[in-house]
Amino acid sequence: MIRHIVCWTFQSTDPDERAAALAGMRERLEPLPSVVPGLRSLVVRADLGDTESNWDVVLVSEHDDRAALAAYTDHPEHLAAASFVRSVVAERVCVDVEL
Secondary structure: OEEEEEEEEEOOOOHHHHHHHHHHHHHHHOOHHHOOOOEEEEEEEEOOOOOOOOOOEEEEEEEOOHHHHHHHHHOHHHHHHHHHHHHHEEEEEEEEEEO
């Protein structure tokens, strides 16, 4: 099993725009386990906001194996969601680990 962890910072500092961006990310990304084979789970959550240096949002997903992660990366529904995400984030960092 592979755990895929992505963190982003938002472009906007406006609280309403950030909330809308988070909602849009969750709306597009969280349904993907029902359409992408090998994607077991996926959650998108905002940072608590207690530490200024933290990233704004995290995605944590679990995939059957490396092939399933690669299939998720190239899946049309993921590509559509990623397009929206890129429109609202400034920075991205990612790590993939084997469980």
